[in-house]
Amino acid sequence: MPYKLAATLAGHSSDVRGVASPSSGLVLSASRDTTAIAWTRPDSSSPFAQSVTYPAGTRYVNAITYIPESQDAPHGYLVAGGQDTIINVFIIGSDKVEPAFSLLGHKENVCALDATASGTIISGSWDKTARVWSGFAPEFELRGHTQAVWAVVAINDTEFLTGSADRTVKLWHTHKEVRTFSGHKDAVRSLALIPDIGFVSCSNDSDIRVWTMAGDTIHILSGHTSFVYTLAVLPSGEIVSGGEDRTVRVWKDGECSQTIVHPAISVWAVSAMPNGDIVSGCSDGVVRVFSQSEERWASAEELKTYDASVASQALPSQQVGDVKKSDLPGADALAQSGKKEGEVKMIRNGDIVEAHQWSNASSSWQKIGEVVDAIGSGRKQLYQGKEYDFVFDVDVKEGAPPLKLPYNATENPYQAAQRFLAANDLPAEYLDQVVQFIEKNAAGPQLGPAPTGYVDPYTGASRYVSSPSSVPAAGAPSSFVDPFTGGSSYTSAPASNPPPPAKLPPKISIIPVRIPLAFKQANVGAMRARFDQLNDVLSAHPTTVQLAMAPSEKKGLHRTFDFLATATARPSLSPAAKQLTWNDVDNTLQIMARWPPSQRFPVIDLARLIAAHSPAVLATPTASSTFYEAIMAASEFTPPWSTPLPKYRETNILLCLRALANMFQIAANGTVTGVGPWTQKLYGQLSRVTLSSLNNTQLAAYTTILLNGSCIAMASNVEPHIRQLQLDLILNILGCNTADSESLYRALVGLGNFLYVGKSELEYDPEQVNNLVNAVLEKERSEERFQNVVAEIRVILA
Missing domain, CATH: 2.130.10.10 (YVTN repeat-like/Quinoprotein amine dehydrogenase)
Structure with a gap:
């Protein structure tokens, strides 16, 4: 049978x-x-x-x-x-x-x-x-x-x-x-x-x-x-x-x-x-x-339905061989028996090319689909034994063979670019060029099901999705999970110990947003390998050997990586007893300060992950201030900047901004970080940045700092003059002609938060705010999320 x-x-x-x-x-x-x-x-x-x-x-x-x-x-x-x-x-x-x-x-x-x-x-x-x-x-x-x-x-x-x-x-x-x-x-x-x-x-x-x-x-x-x-x-x-x-x-x-x-x-x-x-x-x-x-x-x-679903499939021509429609026989060719089980025959049925397969069991041809022209490659490609959606050829030197750049459609282009540079010993200055190459050449038909939410192309973090239908009950997990990064779409949820809510009309459902957004995604294994590679390079040259890690530093760094490998893979398996200590953090900061600026980006990125996954170690004013000063110095952040910046410095500043955004967190027990002497210094530094000098990814991280600051203001007593500094910076973003869609949306949510929690304490011109909000809405009128949040800001302003 x-x-x-x-x-x-x-x-x-x-x-x-x-x-x-x-x-x-x-x-x-x-x-x-x-x-x-x-x-x-x-x-x-x-x-x-x-x-x-x-x-x-x-x-x-x-x-x-x-x-x-x-x-x-x-x-x-x-x-x-x-x-x-x-x-x-x-x-x-x-x-x-x-x-x-x-x-x-x-x-x-x-x-x-x-x-x-x-x-x-x-x-x-x-x-x-x-x-x-x-x-x-x-x-x-x-x-x-x-x-x-x-x-x-x-x-x-x-x-x-x-x-x-x-x-x-x-x-x-x-x-x-x-x-x-x-x-x-x-x-x-x-x-x-x-x-x-x-x-x-x-x-x-x-x-x-x-x-x-x-x-x-x-x-x-x-x-x-x-x-x-x-x-x-x-x-x-x-x-x-x-x-x-x-x-x-x-x-x-x-x-x-x-x-x-x-x-x-x-x-x-x-x-x-x-x-x-x-x-x-x-x-x-x-x-x-x-x-x-x-x-x-x-x-x-059920059998009939199954056969029909098979017959209705569209087969790419690459799957059944080259097709020249004019050379194909008509339906009468199916009168001739097949020669073996599974033999495929294509016929012309009007303007449609059909594929039929011979079944010995039924002694008949069975339609298995209609042949269409292929768009791109439907099959995965192997590179060094691993599956990828794309394997690009990249010419980096005239006369030399192209280098292979593997990339998956669901992957973080930033991480793929770092992996490519590390594998081919190319300078970090090429990072942005490689990312742009990936984004340009990986565009096209999506592989697999369409995503149900926005994913930041550099970090895998999802954008804020604050529509009423997506807001879970307090403490409930988000329903969207990115299958590659595990990052959830951002939905607003009450803080553990929220302040008394303001009396607002019932239509308010998005604002306030209380949970800060963190840049948590990482390929810890690749980062560890990159650290070892860079350290080996420093150790091999007599002029830089003194910059390489001592055995004790290397041991401490690997302990940090072990913690992060567990934390990024299964956060629930990282109890407080296994958190990093200040010695682990200080070890990282010492290396970060010592390594050459052009090779510093992996250490700054490690600091980003420490802030994201072990916030308790930065809970004291001394610890948070020391951490802040170290990453600001390592990234050479202090403006004004002479543009264009060297590529390595652009990267360092981007990672510094993400690390700073991660310093704003609300722990499950209600403990709040992101409040301390360093925050006033931070806003002073941010106010000296010319927004037009930031690229879109840097500006998104910059705006996330301000949005996260507004979330902290919902859960903690932040001094009015600090709120005022934050509000002024947000209004600058809303008035920035070069701001991208995601940065504008995060700025709008932050604006709504500040107005919600401290409207009477803030100095602002309501007409100016209305004009800025209206300008943003006009620019982004095609996106419903902007219409929703602007409507709520108008209610708060009324």
């Missing part, structure tokens, strides 16, 4: 990257929506239901596996890993949905997982290593691959297989490499064991290879027309594969016995149930179950 659709499990909101099906009544799935889901059914005649949704990561979750039941976990464990580098272990059936264990060690994206029946876990990562974990603790590391480890299999508790973007598969006994299997022409993406034979591997070269453990190739299975991402082996010994050609294929005795087309761009993951059913996870966010058992098939109506 052929495989047909048995169940459609819809619950994820983004690509399903991993599936596991340890029993006929349990399916586990992992998704780019940051969750893992357990799907259960009491018996084979009942439908699957979404049982529990687990918070499996803070970014894309890419891999999942299962550990069988034990005394501590009667229903077994769900193990998931992803871009935040953490492997989280959940007890299935527990009342708690928080991880029972979190395994830390990988430095980059965790993209592969497997486990033995006794609980030994093996993980593969973009950091070029695989790691083995026993008893939920590190056992040993497998080093030998030269690129990302995309595939792992645990043969038993001491033998393992790993597949890599370096095109090889390796066999390991404990931590020792036993054998290397070579043959694939591109990245190895998945592995699966075949009892009594060996194993099977698949690759971006579109081939599937069956191997013996001795290294002999038994079969090369060809049929997929694009990357092959995933493999499973059925209880019968048949092989199941899935890939970017939208298909799941079943292989028997070296031949494709069935092709199952999916209504999605990519089939990312497949697994085999003990009863022989197949589970797939796709780019459309849906998990599907296919069965050979007629009694488990979906209803005739």
